[in-house]
Amino acid sequence: MDPVRLYSARANTYLRFVNSVLYPQGIRAYFLRASYLQSGLRVLDAGCGSGIVTFALRGALLKCGMVSESFHAFDLTPAMLHRLRETLDKKAITDVEVAQADVLRPEELPAGWTDYDLIVSASMFEYLPRNRLADGFRNLHSLLKDTGRLVLFITRKNWMTRTLIGCWWKANQYDREELEEALRKAGFGPLTFSRFPIQYRWLSLWGHIVEAEKVPLQSPTE
Numbered sequence: 001m002d003p004v005r006l007y008s009a010r011a012n013t014y015l016r017f018v019n020s021v022l023y024p025q026g027i028r029a030y031f032l033r034a035s036y037l038q039s040g041l042r043v044l045d046a047g048c049g050s051g052i053v054t055f056a057l058r059g060a061l062l063k064c065g066m067v068s069e070s071f072h073a074f075d076l077t078p079a080m081l082h083r084l085r086e087t088l089d090k091k092a093i094t095d096v097e098v099a100q101a102d103v104l105r106p107e108e109l110p111a112g113w114t115d116y117d118l119i120v121s122a123s124m125f126e127y128l129p130r131n132r133l134a135d136g137f138r139n140l141h142s143l144l145k146d147t148g149r150l151v152l153f154i155t156r157k158n159w160m161t162r163t164l165i166g167c168w169w170k171a172n173q174y175d176r177e178e179l180e181e182a183l184r185k186a187g188f189g190p191l192t193f194s195r196f197p198i199q200y201r202w203l204s205l206w207g208h209i210v211e212a213e214k215v216p217l218q219s220p221t222e
């Protein structure tokens, strides 16, 4: 199913579902213990939806007394972006910039949305056709600084996610080897597979957390 139609029609259901499993809290708890957070980062949330990861990461940075240099977020579905903008307005947050774009068409991003230290992406790559997964990763790779890092939250392949995420949320699931292959193909080097903190351990049944460091792609002549 087309993700724009899905998330235009089911945004409320999605939010009820993720809130019921404490997904926003689990993501925030993961970021609170992340060693790579520091002040002055250029940050991008790719496939931000209504902003769960944006708010979790921004909240974790603030709690640790850190401020990002810039915080950008994009998504394909206008209805999800509308919710994000509403929440930003309600909370009087002015330091997050939002845009509509497709991860497979990075040229749609505003000028200057590049050179990131940290790109986060949660529950979005599942909606790309399986044969475009590495293309999506490569597009994010090209938006990172040479020392940048991608942190990916993505659905595991198991009996539970086949039903819950595959059938209900019409999304793909991946095993570790498939992710490693696609990330390496896209130019990522050292990969760390992490887990949600123990108090949210059930979220690790749902998803992988992959911290992927950029390795600059070499031109064929090098």
Ligand SMILES: C[S@@+](CC[C@H](N)C(=O)[O-])C[C@H]1O[C@@H](n2cnc3c(N)ncnc32)[C@H](O)[C@@H]1O
Pocket (backbone or CB within 6 Å): 003, 004, 007, 046, 047, 048, 049, 050, 051, 052, 053, 074, 075, 076, 077, 080, 101, 102, 103, 104, 121, 122, 123, 124, 127, 128
């Ligand atoms: C399950 S929601 C996740 C939203 C948010 N990251 C979160 O964790 O709550 C999936 C989101 O991916 C977005 N999406 C799907 N395909 C996309 C694409 N090709 N480019 C950008 N966003 C996409 C959808 O619009 C939707 O908002």
